Amino acid sequence: GQNIDQPTEMTATEGAIVQINCTYQTSGFNGLFWYQQHAGEAPTFLSYNVLDGLEEKGRFSSFLSRSKGYSYLLLKELQMKDSASYLCAVKATNAGKSTFGDGTTLTVKP
Amino acid sequence: GAGVSQSPSNKVTEKGKDVELRCDPISGHTALYWYRQSLGQGLEFLIYFQGNSAPDKSGLPSDRFSAERTGGSVSTLTIQRTQQEDSAVYLCASSLGGKTAGTQYFGPGTRLLVL
Numbered sequence: 001g002q003n004i005d006q007p008t009e010m011t012a013t014e015g016a017i018v019q020i021n022c023t024y025q026t027s028g029f030n031g032l033f034w035y036q037q038h039a040g041e042a043p044t045f046l047s048y049n050v051l052d053g054l055e056e057k058g059r060f061s062s063f064l065s066r067s068k069g070y071s072y073l074l075l076k077e078l079q080m081k082d083s084a085s086y087l088c089a090v091k092a093t094n095a096g097k098s099t100f101g102d103g104t105t106l107t108v109k110p
Numbered sequence: 111g112a113g114v115s116q117s118p119s120n121k122v123t124e125k126g127k128d129v130e131l132r133c134d135p136i137s138g139h140t141a142l143y144w145y146r147q148s149l150g151q152g153l154e155f156l157i158y159f160q161g162n163s164a165p166d167k168s169g170l171p172s173d174r175f176s177a178e179r180t181g182g183s184v185s186t187l188t189i190q191r192t193q194q195e196d197s198a199v200y201l202c203a204s205s206l207g208g209k210t211a212g213t214q215y216f217g218p219g220t221r222l223l224v225l
Contacts, residue, residue, distance in 0.1 A: 031212055042201055042216035043153070087153065091212045097143060097166060098212060102152030 002026045004101035006088050011107045012078055020073045020104045022088030033098060034062055034073045035087040043087055047073070075106075083108045112136070114217035116202050122223045123192055131187045131220045135204030143214060144177055144187050145201045153201065159185065160207055192224045 003025040012018040024032070031050040035043035049055055049064035049071060061074040075082055085105045089098040115134045123129050135142050144156040155169035159179045170176070174192075179185040189196055199221050203214035 033213065035214075042218055043203075043214075044216070045213050048213060089214075097141075097155065097158040098214065099155070100145075100153040 002090065002092060002099040004088055004090055004099060006086075006101040006104045008102070009105045009107070011109060012075075014078055014080060014108055014110050016078050017074065017076050018078060018106065020075070020086050020088075020106065022071045022073070022101060024069050024071070024088070024090045024101075026069075026090050026092040026099065028092045029066060029090065030093055031091040032062075032064055032071050033089040033091070034071075035089065035100075037085045037087060037103065039084070046086075078108050080108050080110070082106065114202055114204050114215050116200075116217040116220050118220055119218060120221045120223075122225065124225055125194060126191055128188065128190045129192055129222065131189075131200050131202075131222070133185045133187070133202030133204075133217060135183065135185070135202070136215055137183075138206070139204035139215075140182065140207035141205045142179055142185050143203045143205075144185070145203070146198045147201060147219075148198045156187070156200075189222075192222075194224050197222055197224045 005023045033048050034046040036046050037043040047062040049062050054063045059076045064071045085103040087103045088101040091098045117132045140161045142159045145153040147153050157177045158166040174190045177187045199219040201219045203216045205214045
Protein backbone atom coordinates (compact mmCIF):
# COMPACT_ATOMS: atom_id res chain seq x y z
CA GLY A 1 0.00 0.00 0.00
CA GLN A 2 0.89 3.66 0.11
CA ASN A 3 1.85 5.55 3.26
CA ILE A 4 2.69 9.25 3.39
CA ASP A 5 3.55 11.07 6.61
CA GLN A 6 3.72 14.80 7.28
CA PRO A 7 3.60 16.80 10.51
CA THR A 8 0.08 17.95 11.27
CA GLU A 9 0.89 21.51 12.24
CA MET A 10 3.80 23.94 12.22
CA THR A 11 4.22 27.53 13.32
CA ALA A 12 6.84 29.99 12.14
CA THR A 13 7.58 33.70 12.27
CA GLU A 14 7.23 36.15 9.41
CA GLY A 15 10.56 36.56 7.61
CA ALA A 16 11.93 33.26 8.86
CA ILE A 17 12.61 29.95 7.08
CA VAL A 18 10.55 26.79 7.61
CA GLN A 19 11.07 23.24 6.42
CA ILE A 20 8.10 20.89 6.03
CA ASN A 21 9.05 17.24 5.86
CA CYS A 22 7.33 14.37 4.07
CA THR A 23 8.24 10.70 4.27
CA TYR A 24 6.67 8.07 2.08
CA GLN A 25 6.49 4.34 1.60
CA THR A 26 4.97 3.45 -1.74
CA SER A 27 4.96 0.55 -4.15
CA GLY A 28 6.98 2.20 -6.89
CA PHE A 29 7.85 5.85 -7.36
CA ASN A 30 7.31 8.17 -10.29
CA GLY A 31 7.41 11.61 -8.76
CA LEU A 32 6.54 13.66 -5.69
CA PHE A 33 4.38 16.77 -5.67
CA TRP A 34 3.82 19.59 -3.22
CA TYR A 35 0.55 21.51 -3.24
CA GLN A 36 -0.55 24.56 -1.28
CA GLN A 37 -4.11 24.89 -0.02
CA HIS A 38 -5.43 28.05 1.60
CA ALA A 39 -8.40 27.66 3.90
CA GLY A 40 -11.61 27.29 1.95
CA GLU A 41 -9.83 27.03 -1.39
CA ALA A 42 -8.70 24.25 -3.70
CA PRO A 43 -5.10 22.98 -3.70
CA THR A 44 -2.68 24.57 -6.16
CA PHE A 45 0.52 23.05 -7.53
CA LEU A 46 3.83 24.19 -6.03
CA SER A 47 6.56 21.78 -7.11
CA TYR A 48 7.43 18.43 -8.63
CA ASN A 49 10.50 16.26 -7.97
CA VAL A 50 11.29 13.01 -9.74
CA LEU A 51 15.09 12.97 -9.39
CA ASP A 52 17.16 13.35 -6.22
CA GLY A 53 18.19 16.83 -5.26
CA LEU A 54 16.89 20.32 -4.74
CA GLU A 55 14.49 22.17 -7.01
CA GLU A 56 14.37 25.91 -6.36
CA LYS A 57 11.53 28.17 -7.41
CA GLY A 58 11.70 31.63 -5.92
CA ARG A 59 11.09 31.56 -2.17
CA PHE A 60 10.08 27.90 -2.31
CA SER A 61 12.41 24.92 -2.75
CA SER A 62 11.70 21.21 -2.70
CA PHE A 63 14.14 18.42 -2.00
CA LEU A 64 13.92 14.71 -2.73
CA SER A 65 15.88 11.66 -1.62
CA ARG A 66 14.43 8.56 -3.24
CA SER A 67 16.68 6.17 -1.33
CA LYS A 68 15.38 7.55 1.96
CA GLY A 69 11.77 8.00 0.86
CA TYR A 70 12.02 11.59 2.01
CA SER A 71 11.19 15.04 0.75
CA TYR A 72 10.97 18.49 2.22
CA LEU A 73 9.49 21.80 1.19
CA LEU A 74 11.55 24.82 2.22
CA LEU A 75 9.88 28.20 2.47
CA LYS A 76 12.14 31.25 2.83
CA GLU A 77 11.35 34.83 3.82
CA LEU A 78 8.00 33.76 5.16
CA GLN A 79 5.04 36.03 4.56
CA MET A 80 1.68 36.06 6.30
CA LYS A 81 0.05 34.84 3.08
CA ASP A 82 2.09 31.63 3.33
CA SER A 83 -0.23 30.50 6.12
CA ALA A 84 -1.90 27.50 4.50
CA SER A 85 -1.95 23.72 4.39
CA TYR A 86 0.88 22.07 2.44
CA LEU A 87 0.12 18.71 0.87
CA CYS A 88 2.71 16.12 -0.16
CA ALA A 89 1.60 13.70 -2.89
CA VAL A 90 3.40 10.73 -4.43
CA LYS A 91 2.79 9.29 -7.89
CA ALA A 92 3.57 5.62 -7.54
CA THR A 93 3.33 4.46 -11.15
CA ASN A 94 3.81 6.07 -14.53
CA ALA A 95 0.14 6.10 -15.33
CA GLY A 96 -1.64 5.99 -12.02
CA LYS A 97 -3.04 8.38 -9.51
CA SER A 98 -1.13 10.28 -6.81
CA THR A 99 -1.60 9.51 -3.15
CA PHE A 100 -1.87 12.53 -0.85
CA GLY A 101 -0.65 12.97 2.67
CA ASP A 102 -2.99 14.58 5.19
CA GLY A 103 -1.22 17.93 4.86
CA THR A 104 0.72 20.21 7.18
CA THR A 105 -1.04 23.33 8.41
CA LEU A 106 1.47 26.17 8.58
CA THR A 107 0.70 29.26 10.62
CA VAL A 108 2.91 32.30 10.06
CA LYS A 109 2.91 34.74 12.96
CA PRO A 110 4.09 38.38 12.94
CA GLY B 111 -7.30 28.75 -20.98
CA ALA B 112 -10.17 27.86 -18.69
CA GLY B 113 -9.43 25.87 -15.57
CA VAL B 114 -11.35 23.02 -14.01
CA SER B 115 -14.93 23.97 -13.24
CA GLN B 116 -17.39 22.30 -10.90
CA SER B 117 -21.07 22.71 -10.30
CA PRO B 118 -22.91 23.40 -8.16
CA SER B 119 -20.56 25.33 -5.91
CA ASN B 120 -22.80 24.60 -2.93
CA LYS B 121 -25.48 21.97 -2.41
CA VAL B 122 -27.76 21.49 0.57
CA THR B 123 -29.87 18.36 0.54
CA GLU B 124 -31.95 16.25 2.86
CA LYS B 125 -30.83 12.90 4.14
CA GLY B 126 -31.92 10.13 1.77
CA LYS B 127 -31.96 12.25 -1.38
CA ASP B 128 -29.70 11.65 -4.38
CA VAL B 129 -27.23 14.31 -5.57
CA GLU B 130 -25.21 14.77 -8.73
CA LEU B 131 -21.98 16.76 -8.82
CA ARG B 132 -20.47 17.85 -12.11
CA CYS B 133 -16.86 18.41 -13.17
CA ASP B 134 -15.58 19.98 -16.39
CA PRO B 135 -11.85 19.25 -16.72
CA ILE B 136 -9.28 21.29 -18.59
CA SER B 137 -9.55 20.66 -22.31
CA GLY B 138 -7.06 18.02 -23.43
CA HIS B 139 -6.54 16.53 -19.98
CA THR B 140 -7.08 12.79 -20.18
CA ALA B 141 -6.90 12.09 -16.43
CA LEU B 142 -9.67 13.11 -14.03
CA TYR B 143 -9.86 12.59 -10.28
CA TRP B 144 -12.51 12.98 -7.61
CA TYR B 145 -11.59 13.61 -3.96
CA ARG B 146 -13.52 14.29 -0.79
CA GLN B 147 -12.28 16.63 1.92
CA SER B 148 -13.91 17.00 5.30
CA LEU B 149 -13.30 20.15 7.33
CA GLY B 150 -9.68 20.31 8.49
CA GLN B 151 -8.83 16.97 6.94
CA GLY B 152 -6.67 15.81 4.04
CA LEU B 153 -7.81 14.71 0.60
CA GLU B 154 -9.63 11.39 0.43
CA PHE B 155 -9.27 9.79 -3.00
CA LEU B 156 -12.54 8.58 -4.49
CA ILE B 157 -12.13 7.65 -8.15
CA TYR B 158 -9.72 8.16 -11.07
CA PHE B 159 -10.36 8.11 -14.81
CA GLN B 160 -7.53 7.83 -17.34
CA GLY B 161 -8.44 7.99 -21.01
CA ASN B 162 -10.47 4.99 -22.13
CA SER B 163 -9.15 2.70 -19.39
CA ALA B 164 -11.43 1.24 -16.76
CA PRO B 165 -11.69 3.72 -13.88
CA ASP B 166 -9.92 3.13 -10.59
CA LYS B 167 -12.83 3.02 -8.16
CA SER B 168 -10.79 1.83 -5.19
CA GLY B 169 -11.57 4.92 -3.10
CA LEU B 170 -15.35 4.93 -3.32
CA PRO B 171 -16.58 4.52 0.28
CA SER B 172 -19.76 2.59 -0.49
CA ASP B 173 -21.99 1.44 -3.34
CA ARG B 174 -24.03 4.61 -2.87
CA PHE B 175 -21.23 6.45 -4.68
CA SER B 176 -20.72 6.20 -8.43
CA ALA B 177 -19.12 8.28 -11.14
CA GLU B 178 -19.03 8.37 -14.88
CA ARG B 179 -17.11 10.28 -17.46
CA THR B 180 -18.81 10.86 -20.78
CA GLY B 181 -16.86 11.29 -24.00
CA GLY B 182 -13.60 11.46 -22.08
CA SER B 183 -14.44 14.91 -20.79
CA VAL B 184 -17.20 15.88 -18.34
CA SER B 185 -17.61 13.74 -15.24
CA THR B 186 -20.53 13.32 -12.87
CA LEU B 187 -20.25 12.01 -9.32
CA THR B 188 -23.53 10.64 -7.99
CA ILE B 189 -24.30 9.99 -4.35
CA GLN B 190 -27.47 8.03 -3.75
CA ARG B 191 -29.47 8.07 -0.52
CA THR B 192 -27.23 10.71 1.01
CA GLN B 193 -26.22 10.45 4.67
CA GLN B 194 -25.07 13.20 7.02
CA GLU B 195 -21.54 11.80 6.98
CA ASP B 196 -21.41 12.54 3.23
CA SER B 197 -21.20 16.25 4.07
CA ALA B 198 -17.85 17.48 2.78
CA VAL B 199 -16.19 19.39 -0.02
CA TYR B 200 -15.96 17.31 -3.19
CA LEU B 201 -12.97 18.29 -5.30
CA CYS B 202 -12.34 17.40 -8.90
CA ALA B 203 -8.92 17.59 -10.54
CA SER B 204 -7.57 16.90 -14.00
CA SER B 205 -4.13 16.31 -15.42
CA LEU B 206 -2.37 15.38 -18.61
CA GLY B 207 -2.04 11.64 -18.92
CA GLY B 208 1.06 9.73 -19.85
CA LYS B 209 4.23 8.67 -18.12
CA THR B 210 5.68 11.95 -17.00
CA ALA B 211 2.70 14.18 -16.50
CA GLY B 212 0.88 14.21 -13.21
CA THR B 213 0.42 17.76 -11.97
CA GLN B 214 -3.19 17.99 -10.95
CA TYR B 215 -5.25 21.10 -11.46
CA PHE B 216 -8.12 21.38 -9.04
CA GLY B 217 -11.54 22.84 -9.44
CA PRO B 218 -13.08 25.07 -6.75
CA GLY B 219 -15.03 22.18 -5.27
CA THR B 220 -18.66 21.52 -4.40
CA ARG B 221 -19.59 22.02 -0.76
CA LEU B 222 -22.21 19.42 0.10
CA LEU B 223 -24.29 19.65 3.25
CA VAL B 224 -26.67 16.83 4.09
CA LEU B 225 -29.26 17.78 6.68
